[in-house]
Amino acid sequence: MLRRGCLIAATLSALAGRASGAQTVFDRTPNLAGGWVGSAGVLHFNFLHRFSISSAPERKVTNTPTFLLAAGLPGNTLFGATYATNSELSPRYPNEWEFFGRWAPFDQERGNLVDASIQAGYNLAAEGPDAEASVARRLGKLRVLGALRVLADPADDGGTDVAVAGGAVFRLTRGVALAADVATLTDRAPGEDVAWSAGVNLVIPHTPHTLSLHATNTNNASLESSSRGTGETRYGFEFTIPVTLSRYFGGGREDSVPPSAAAPPGGGYADNRRSRHRQGRGTGFHVPAGATHRRARHDDHLDQRRPGDPYGDRGGRQLRVGSDRERSAASVAVLQARHLPLPLHPSPVHEG
Numbered sequence: 001m002l003r004r005g006c007l008i009a010a011t012l013s014a015l016a017g018r019a020s021g022a023q024t025v026f027d028r029t030p031n032l033a034g035g036w037v038g039s040a041g042v043l044h045f046n047f048l049h050r051f052s053i054s055s056a057p058e059r060k061v062t063n064t065p066t067f068l069l070a071a072g073l074p075g076n077t078l079f080g081a082t083y084a085t086n087s088e089l090s091p092r093y094p095n096e097w098e099f100f101g102r103w104a105p106f107d108q109e110r111g112n113l114v115d116a117s118i119q120a121g122y123n124l125a126a127e128g129p130d131a132e133a134s135v136a137r138r139l140g141k142l143r144v145l146g147a148l149r150v151l152a153d154p155a156d157d158g159g160t161d162v163a164v165a166g167g168a169v170f171r172l173t174r175g176v177a178l179a180a181d182v183a184t185l186t187d188r189a190p191g192e193d194v195a196w197s198a199g200v201n202l203v204i205p206h207t208p209h210t211l212s213l214h215a216t217n218t219n220n221a222s223l224e225s226s227s228r229g230t231g232e233t234r235y236g237f238e239f240t241i242p243v244t245l246s247r248y249f250g251g252g253r254e255d256s257v258p259p260s261a262a263a264p265p266g267g268g269y270a271d272n273r274r275s276r277h278r279q280g281r282g283t284g285f286h287v288p289a290g291a292t293h294r295r296a297r298h299d300d301h302l303d304q305r306r307p308g309d310p311y312g313d314r315g316g317r318q319l320r321v322g323s324d325r326e327r328s329a330a331s332v333a334v335l336q337a338r339h340l341p342l343p344l345h346p347s348p349v350h351e352g
């Protein structure tokens with residue numbers, strides 16, 4: 001199962017390339033989703049593995065994989081399923097499926113006070129519905145998360161459980177963050193402990209992927225299982241793979257810039273991103289006299305959720321001609337243009 005999951009992950013990672021919409025573990029904790037819904041038209045594949053070791057002398061390593069497959073839809077919604085292959089939620093029912101839908105009506109980046117989302121779903125192992133209301137707020141480098149969950153009781157007598165959860169993420173750098181959370185049922189049964197997790201979140205440079213390395217006492221990341229702590233500490237990781245469908249089924253943009261661009265009156269900016277070669281023709285771009293040529297090195301993950309960005313499906317990695325604002329996530333060198341054209345390729349390239 002681990003080998004098959006790695007093969008699927010490698011295939012989707014290749015499809016994702018560098019042009020996918022945002023879905024990241026960088027701003028959330030291992031057991032709290034933080035209300036993310038991604039971007040419309042983007043498939044999200046997360047694979048999570050948690051490992052435990054038995055006592056001596058066997059010291060057997062046991063893996064509890066969890067896979068999430070979801071699709072971002074218009075209206076800040078996300079629909080998908082979580083599948084855990086070695087769940088401990090219900091006796092003699094190791095395959096835990098949780099189907100869910102999530103809606104995020106408030107987003108701090110759109111000017112709201114907090115991020116807020118509502119999730120509703122159905123868990124086959126618990127044989128009942130579950131729901132979550134979550135809020136989060138960023139305070140500088142710190143993001144605080146909270147959640148209230150209503151869960152089906154997987155015990156034979158049925159019933160309903162209520163859980164509360166909280167966590168925090170602190171950014172150390174643009175690519176490294178610390179994360180921790182805690183959750184508990186308001187009425188825990190014997191053998192159910194307070195759930196906790198702690199770890200390090202990482203951004204994979206120049207890709208849309210993020211990685212969480214963590215320790216926890218929960219079996220997997222479904223609402224049901226992540227609310228119930230066990231007496232065993234597990235160590236694991238979660239890796240995210242977003243895939244933008246428009247790149248493969250129409251509607252996507254070429255990953256290139258026009259061969260020439262005119263500056264607006266009074267000067268402007270031209271992008272130095274390399275244009276694509278086609279049919280052996282050399283390409284380049286023109287910098288009008290008096291304009292400024294910008295060479296930028298961009299941070300991929302920070303620009304992924306800019307609302308209204310016409311290059312949003314590429315993570316905002318390309319400066320727009322005529323843009324009048326600096327990107328906080330770019331290191332920009334500015335050179336004054338003295339002549340044109342400025343070719344990117346000094347001579348044509350012929351294939352064959």
